[in-house]
């Protein structure tokens with residue numbers, strides 16, 4: 162079912178500099194005369210097999226980076242071979258039709274009505290950026306300003322509200338859009354790591370031009386989902402655009418059991434959905450959905466060499482006016498193949514399995530005195546710590562044990578920081594992993610923790 166990588170290890174053993182140098186050595190120099198396609202492909206295969214990660218390993222559990230489905234990889238290769246582009250009709254009519262089809266299917270899944278629209282982007286970061294561009298320009302238009310022509314200088318004290326657990330791409334987008342990272346107003350979270358509506362309302366009342374409220378449906382570390390219906394009501398009351406960053410959480414909609422977690426998604430003006438996270442697509446397969454096609458207005462363009470007005474009037478138009486990109490590869494093709502091959506229920510079963518694995522990992526961690534369970538298992542992540550005898554060494558031990566596992570090529574687990582404390586994270590997106598694999602993985606973590614602890618104690 163998944164594209165198989167032959168390395169057998171989740172990550173190559175060795176120091177990073179040595180691993181990278183080995184790959185460079187195998188590649189060699191660019192030859193004056195080519196070595197031919199077969200030899201070239203054999204060489205890059207060697208580089209990828211020896212130096213790459215193997216996401217099909219049950220010990221690969223670091224990031225929101227799933228093993229891709231074989232059907233998606235195959236469809237993506239077909240899309241690459243066709244080399245269509247989404248910007249104009251004459252760059253690829255089929256690609257446009259496929260993107261329309263996938264966008265409509267995902268918008269329906271989110272609960273939007275037939276007015277909704279969307280566009281594929283090269284990742285959640287870019288979907289969030291595009292959403293905030295639309296929000297910024299809508300806020301400016303409400304004040305009679307034309308940001309596209311005049312820039313953002315006239316926009317008084319712009320404010321973008323998101324929780325303290327929102328993805329950093331929100332701040333980067335604010336910087337890129339000229340709002341500045343200072344525009345980000347960080348709203349505290351409750352004990353379940355969800356944005357506090359009362360705090361948001363108070364901060365909105367405090368002043369500024371409310372450009373957007375960015376809710377997160379599936380925080381990167383904990384999978385927690387902000388209370389979307391309440392936040393939608395507050396955003397509406399203050400005339401702010403509601404963007405939901407569901408890069409991680411959107412996939413819950415495939416599961417009948419978990420879909421309720423993201424109730425209220427369709428109350429948003431825009432939604433980021435990454436199928437290269439929960440969706441088992443090779444990167445990138447991010448979609449920005451908008452409540453109404455008219456919201457894409459600020460991206461509208463007629464360009465003489467691409468989509469002049471008279472051509473458009475005759476139906477010769479592409480998706481240039483929905484994207485910051487011009488040439489854009491047809492990432493929707495692999496998603497279409499996946500939706501057709503597995504259906505909602507097929508994808509839902511994969512989501513449920515990974516959720517189950519996260520619950521199992523959380524139970525194993527909670528029952529093990531070597532570990533402290535910090536949180537998670539809402540979607541498919543679990544955050545925890547190894548507990549050394551000397552708590553003062555905990556941050557250093559946890560950081561070292563993860564690097565030791567990477568260096569040995571033994572396990573690929575995540576690392577994060579919670580309340581200024583270094584934590585470990587399992588991101589479980591391999592539905593083929595078994596409960597016994599989790600036991601073995603946690604044994605590796607425990608052994609690496611105890612080795613790091615001994616080393617540090619010895620050095621003290």
Ligand SMILES: Cc1ncc(COP(=O)(O)O)c(C=O)c1O
Nearest residue numbers: 225284285286328381406408409
């Ligand atoms: C909640 C959230 N939003 C956005 C992103 C950025 O997505 P991408 O890495 O596809 O740009 C991530 C990445 O992990 C994420 O977890």
